[in-house]
Amino acid sequence: MAGEDERGAGSAAAAPAPDPAAGALLALNNVEVIYDEVILVLRGLSLHVGEGEVVALLGSNGAGKSTTLKAISGLLPSENGEITDGEIAYAGRRIDHLDAAGIVRLGICQVMEGRRVFEHLTVEENLRAGAYTRRGDGLLADDLELVFGYFPPLAGRRRADAGYLSGGEQQMLAMGRALIARPKLLMLDEPSLGLAPKLVAEIFGIIRRLNEELGTTILVVEQNARLALEIADRAYVMENGRIVLDGPAAELAQNPDVQEFYLGLTETGERKSYRDVKHYKRRKRWL
Amino acid sequence: MATFVQLTVTGLSNGAILALAALGFVLIYKSSSVINFAQGQFLLIGAYVVWALTVEAKLHWAVAVLGAVLVAIALGIVVERLILRPLVGQPIISVIMVTIGLSQVLGALVLIIWGTTPRAFPEFIPSSSVDLLGAQVGASRLWALGLVAVALVAFALFFTRSRHGIAMRAVADDQQAALAMGISVRRVFALAWALAGVSAVVGGVLLANLVGVSGEISGFGLLVFPVVILGGLDSVLGAVVGGALIGLLTAYTGGYVGGGLETVIPYVALVLILLVKPYGLFGQVRIERV
Numbered sequence: 001m002a003g004e005d006e007r008g009a010g011s012a013a014a015a016p017a018p019d020p021a022a023g024a025l026l027a028l029n030n031v032e033v034i035y036d037e038v039i040l041v042l043r044g045l046s047l048h049v050g051e052g053e054v055v056a057l058l059g060s061n062g063a064g065k066s067t068t069l070k071a072i073s074g075l076l077p078s079e080n081g082e083i084t085d086g087e088i089a090y091a092g093r094r095i096d097h098l099d100a101a102g103i104v105r106l107g108i109c110q111v112m113e114g115r116r117v118f119e120h121l122t123v124e125e126n127l128r129a130g131a132y133t134r135r136g137d138g139l140l141a142d143d144l145e146l147v148f149g150y151f152p153p154l155a156g157r158r159r160a161d162a163g164y165l166s167g168g169e170q171q172m173l174a175m176g177r178a179l180i181a182r183p184k185l186l187m188l189d190e191p192s193l194g195l196a197p198k199l200v201a202e203i204f205g206i207i208r209r210l211n212e213e214l215g216t217t218i219l220v221v222e223q224n225a226r227l228a229l230e231i232a233d234r235a236y237v238m239e240n241g242r243i244v245l246d247g248p249a250a251e252l253a254q255n256p257d258v259q260e261f262y263l264g265l266t267e268t269g270e271r272k273s274y275r276d277v278k279h280y281k282r283r284k285r286w287l
Numbered sequence: 288m289a290t291f292v293q294l295t296v297t298g299l300s301n302g303a304i305l306a307l308a309a310l311g312f313v314l315i316y317k318s319s320s321v322i323n324f325a326q327g328q329f330l331l332i333g334a335y336v337v338w339a340l341t342v343e344a345k346l347h348w349a350v351a352v353l354g355a356v357l358v359a360i361a362l363g364i365v366v367e368r369l370i371l372r373p374l375v376g377q378p379i380i381s382v383i384m385v386t387i388g389l390s391q392v393l394g395a396l397v398l399i400i401w402g403t404t405p406r407a408f409p410e411f412i413p414s415s416s417v418d419l420l421g422a423q424v425g426a427s428r429l430w431a432l433g434l435v436a437v438a439l440v441a442f443a444l445f446f447t448r449s450r451h452g453i454a455m456r457a458v459a460d461d462q463q464a465a466l467a468m469g470i471s472v473r474r475v476f477a478l479a480w481a482l483a484g485v486s487a488v489v490g491g492v493l494l495a496n497l498v499g500v501s502g503e504i505s506g507f508g509l510l511v512f513p514v515v516i517l518g519g520l521d522s523v524l525g526a527v528v529g530g531a532l533i534g535l536l537t538a539y540t541g542g543y544v545g546g547g548l549e550t551v552i553p554y555v556a557l558v559l560i561l562l563v564k565p566y567g568l569f570g571q572v573r574i575e576r577v
Contacts, residue, residue: 078463104469116464118457125447129457132450133469181469 024048025217026072026108026185030086031096033064033071033241035079041067043241044086049185054211054218056228056249058262059238065221066113068238069187072219073110074100090185104133109183113190113221115170119163123154123173126162130177147176150206168199175203179210186210188220192227200224204231225262229253237262292422294542295535300428300497302534303435305507307490309514309526310442311483317459317521318479321371322379324386327508328393329484333359333491334408335401338500341409348411352492359484367480372473394505405501412496431493438489439527442482446523451478459521510537513553517560519570528568 026049033042041064049055059065070076071083074095088096095103118126127147131140148155151172157165162173171191178186188207192200208231210216222228229235229249237245237258245252252258312326336358340351370389374382412430416423446452457465458475466472494504514533518525533553541549560567 073467075463075466078466099471100466101469101471104467109469110467112464112467116461116467118460118464120460121453121456125453125456128450129453129465129470130468132454132457135450177468 023050025051025053025091026219027089028068028072028086029089031068031071031083031088032085033067033076033081034084035067035081041081041241042071045238045242046086047236047243047246049217049219051184051217052211052215053234054208054220054232056225056232056235057219057221057238058225058228058235058258060261063238064241065238066189067241069110069189069219069221071096072103073108073187074098074103075110101133104181104183107182107184108187109178109181109185110187111174111178111189111191113193115167115174115193117162117165117170117173117177119161121162122159123162123165124158126173126177127180130180133181143180143182147180150179150210151176168195168203171195171199171203172206175206179216183216185217185219188218188222190221190223192222192224200227207231225258226253229263288420289422290542292420293424294538296419296422296424296428296432297542298535298538299531300431300435300534301538302531303432304490304493304497304530305510305514305534306527306530307435307438307486307493308508309511309518309530310439310523311486311490312511312515313518313521313523313526314455314479314486315483316515317523318455319371319476320379321382322386322520323483324383325366325390325393326483326487326511327505328390328397329359329362329487330491330494330508331397331502331505332362332393333484333488334495334500334504335397337488337492338406338408338495339401341411342406348409352488355488355492356485359488360481363480363482363484364477367477371476371480390505394502398502403502405499405503408492408495408500410496425497427496431497434489434493438486442486442523451475455479510553513557513560515567516557517567519567521571522567522569525567525569 028045028047030044030046031042032040032044034040045064045068047055047057047068057065057068067076067081070079070081072088072095076082078100083096086096087094090106090108095106095108098106118129121129124144127144128140131143134140134143153169154172154176157169162170165173175188175191191203191207195203204227207218207220211218220228220232229252232249234247235249235252236243237252245255245258247255253263308326308330311329312323315321315323333355336355337348337351340346340354341348344351346354366389370385371382374385412427414425414427417426417429419429446456454465454470455475455478457468457470458472462472465475491504494507498504498507510533514529515526516529517532518527518529533556536556537549537553540552
């Protein structure tokens with residue numbers, strides 16, 4: 001299994017230490033998020049991502065995975081949400097009071113769920129919009145080539161309106177648009193959503209390559225737990241706005257609870273029918 | 288034939304100026320969904336500031352236009368910041384009422400400063416007449432057409448080539464996704480108002496050059512509504528095509544029918560368009576379920 005290999009980059013943060021979050025690139029500590037001043041979505045969430053790691057955030061619908069990413073990227077105010085408690089630190093400084101633009105400038109970029117390409121802009125204009133924060137570098141041409149290197153289908157469609165791309169091409173564009181900002185931390189929200197299995201495998205392969213070749217730290221939210229655990233170094237499992245389980249991805253993939261709830265396997269390791277999974281769904285809780 | 292050519296030139300030149308004014312209106316609507324009823328007063332202020340700077344301050348007209356552009360940018364940003372930003376998230380009717388109020392305040396401000404006497408605009412474009420296909424047409428009208436064309440090309444290049452232009456279109460497309468790219472939506476709103484101010488100065492100056500400097504200019508600004516309804520509230524191309532069509536419609540009606548019908552016909556068109564094609568020729572059709 002691909003997830004089992006130990007890689008040097010992630011080992012520093014993953015090594016057992018008194019405080020695993022110390023020295024991490026990103027650390028969330030007891031973060032509480034409330035929407036519309038009444039709806040409590042994150043209830044004291046803590047997690048950390050070490051430099052160079054690929055970290056997966058798993059959990060069922062409504063657990064608060066997307067909210068976690070939006071809390072980090074500063075997008076909560078646009079949905080009438082706010083961080084009411086706890087802190088978010090990136091590279092040693094607090095970022096929970098910065099606006100979205102300030103956070104992108106620090107090197108954090110989020111690929112939102114559902115691709116969200118600018119449909120009336122061409123592929124190239126989408127990428128140039130992604131490079132908005134990189135004024136003055138004069139490297140735009142090189143960066144475009146970099147993006148087209150990772151996402152070859154986009155190169156042939158530079159002048160096409162993004163709205164006319166296929167789902168897979170749009171996901172590539174959404175990722176390329178984030179990549180061109182040259183983030184240190186790339187956050188991906190459901191990159192497999194609505195894509196054919198072959199494309200999903202391709203996208204996840206590219207995520208892995210971005211991490212290995214560019215050293216980009218990655219935090220990925222994914223419903224497809226099996227795939228996410230295969231490419232991740234570590235993973236967190238969320239339920240009801242809290243982290244309920246965490247550990248190295250290979251270890252989590254062997255955890256009986258994770259196997260039952262997220263991988264749909266029985267104790268003997270066989271695939272279970274969806275009908276049986278449903279019966280057990282609420283039987284067990286971690287908290 | 289001569290009448291036809293004359294009316295066409297008149298219609299197109301008026302239409303071009305309308306298109307420019309409508310462009311400012313569309314920019315604001317597209318980026319921030321605000322319907323700016325004060326766009327006509329922006330034209331008025333642009334014309335008066337240029338007049339004051341050339342006639343009263345005796346500056347060269349180019350310097351005066353530049354000065355007026357700066358005033359318009361400042362005005363646009365101040366309006367956005369002090370009046371519209373606190374209204375984000377408020378019901379659309381509040382925002383509409385505020386811009387109507389703003390139009391009255393700006394109109395009154397111009398009256399207080401410069402009075403009601405119409406003024407002649409200093410001649411910076413030759414006002415001689417030119418022979419075109421056997422018809423005598425004012426050179427100033429041809430100049431107006433040319434200058435608007437240049438302004439529109441400049442705007443088009445801005446939107447497709449520059450970083451800020453692309454950012455503006457990105458915000459119009461998907462505000463939250465634009466935020467996630469580090470694009471400052473507030474700055475884009477301010478930029479939209481500033482550009483609306485610039486287009487109003489250019490439009491106002493060209494208009495004042497044709498009809499003189501008076502309160503009538505803001506009345507002409509009201510014609511922006513038939514233009515944007517015809518073209519589509521959120522379409523830049525629609526503003527240009529709508530401007531030309533309304534300009535021609537008004538000129539032909541005035542020339543061939545007359546009797547004051549030309550002042551009503553744009554609004555008749557407005558009502559008809561709302562009945563048969565409510566999103567205009569190029570507007571984005573929004574599907575809303577109730």
